[in-house]
Amino acid sequence: MSGRPASPHTLTSAEEPVVFVVDDDASMREALSNLFRSVGLRVEVFGSAHEFLQSTLPNVASCLILDIRLPRQSGLDFQAVLAKADIRIPIIFMTGHGDIPMTVRAMKAGAVDFLTKPFRDQDMLDAVTTAIERDRVSRDEARVLSGLHARFATLTPREREVMALVTAGLMNKQIAAEIGIAEITVKIHRGHIMRKMAAKSLPDLVRMAEMLGIGPASGRQQT
């Protein structure tokens, strides 16, 4: 199951994005494939949610176009399955007849858009563009975050402790008093922290700490 879209390894956002289509209707699959190819988008089609889950997906910015009405498992149920498996791919729903409760449920669960068949091609393409952009951003964020995590992991427990206090806005002296070490030692830790975390400035480090969810209360949360 390696290479899932959202897995935080070896991401290369430069790669061509992919549109995944899951629809049990072959003509609709082919039509969508045709449409996306005509605008130069890479597209992969699946006849069922199961097929989609079974396949090895390329690790690129992507989105999923899902027919609400799927045999055995509805699109909405599949959306929940994906969320549970922490597969965060933007979803565009299609339906033969949109009803409001279904739309609301889909949108609440984070769907990018909800299109009623037959839809305007531009609406679909716009939705796909939005979704891919959203995925690219979230993939970038995920990549940044995972870099941070990796760097944060190189800090010693003491350095993590110091980083939490530094980013909480405490002066070196206060930190030294807080954890009972010499002020000079605090300074050395800070230097290591800035280098290991590749922080350009204190505000930069503070933002990193926020992203990592590091607060003054504990120096060891959120690995």
Add this chain to the structure above:
Amino acid sequence: MMRNQTMKSWRSAEQWLLGSMVLALAMAAFIWLVLGPAPAAPAYLTAVVLLIAALLASLIMMLRVGTTRRQMEAVLHGRARAEQHAIEALRHSEAQWKEVFEHNPVMYFMVDAAGIVLSVNTFGAAQLGYSVSELLGQSVLKVFPAEERHVAQSKVAICLENIGQTHSWEICKVRKDGSSLWVRENAKAVRRLDNQLIVLIACEDVTERKLAEDALRQSEMYLAEAQRLSRTGSYGLRTASGEIVWSEETFRIFEFERAPSVRLDAVLQRVHPDDRVRVQQTIDRASRDGKDFAHGYRLLMPDGSVKHVHATAHAVTDAAGDVEFVGAVTDVSFRKRAESELHEAQANLAHVTRVTALGELAASIAHEVNQPLAAVVTNAAACLRWLDREPANLKEARGTLQSIINDGNRAGEVIQRVRAFVNKTADQKAPLHINEVVNEVISLVQHELFSHRVALRLELPPALPPVLADRIQLQQVILNLVINGIEAMQPVKDRPRELVIRTRLDEASQVLVTVSDSGIGVAAENADRLFDAFFTTKSSGMGMGLSICRSIVSAHGGRLSASGNAGPGATFQFTLPLHREDST
């Protein structure tokens, strides 16, 4: 007797007359002699001599007369005896004839021109419950019931007009006690010696024969009436001569003029031209084999109307060894018409329920049309984009257009299918593959399955032999069973809702279709009524669905039944006989 007495008295008178004449002469001579003037004179002697001579002559005369009389008496006596014999013989004969007349078991009447009974024999009177004297001098009409009297009068009048001619007729008489009897009367008017015109009538009691005849006539009437009521005529067909004898009802059915017999050729002309050859063949074959036969055919009447008849015949061999058929022919037009009306009513009802079912499937159908339409629209947009490229990608554009054509056709097919389904078509049985029909139905209920969260499993083995069926009607049956299955699973929350459709060839080489659900099942108390019209356990619905399904399946020669599953749910199944080349 009288003559005998007369003769005796005459004989004694004669004797007395002769005796007294002799005595008178003798007295006169004696007196003259005694008292005469000259008793001794010669003249006296002469006179004495003359007297004696006269006496002698008288005596001789008396003897002669006596002898003659005896002779005469002897003759007369002989004659009387002969006469006596003749009279005796006559009397005997008369008694004998009287005996015959009185007791011969024939009623004899003799009436005068006015109809007054002059004579009647004892038997005749007794037969009518009267004594002879009660009838003599009475009007003969007394022995006729009121309604027959004028008949009797007119018959007698005819006899009187044709004197000497015998006439006969049958008539009802009434006894003294009021009971009636039928008689055959032979009558003749004759003129008596005294010139009186009389009518002699001899009657014979024919009541028994008449009753038997009546019973026979009654029986024939009953038979004719029964034939008329049942529209069944009888016939006899002599194959050797091609001659047919018909009952009254048969004439009525064929609308032929009544005749003692009809010709087979003429009858065949009345048979509908489309059936004629078949009828001829059936009769020919039966005649050849001398076997019973039964067949149905149509008659084309001169007014252009058509009758449906059914004929059966039993073969018998006549004295000459020829085959003869005794049969019955029934006019079944009424039944045929009722059957076709029933069939039409069922078709109408089936149509209504089909339309109703389709109404319920509207969302499914809309989806089925929308799906290819969405593909068409998307492809069309893609096609434009292929063309708008620099340079235009014609290969892709062409491929896309081909997809558009395919999808457009697909949408059209759905609409065709729906239209066919709601069309009111007559039976169109054709060989078809059951799996195709199942798939056509499934294509209409996809949405229904989805919206009710029902998983569908199809077990349709390929290469099943075709069945002879009406596609639309079969679709209706399967659709109904599928919808029923879906609805039966609606209350189910704790287990998967699964509908399984299977087709296979059963042990009897019939195609078997089963539709199983995992729904609420069939309550035992409802199992028998499931297929009754207007029986439903649903809040909506007419309860016609399964009833119609059963009649459709029956009309195809199959059987629809329901059973509970070993697990939850119910299974509906129906059989269909295979299509055989020779079955058409």
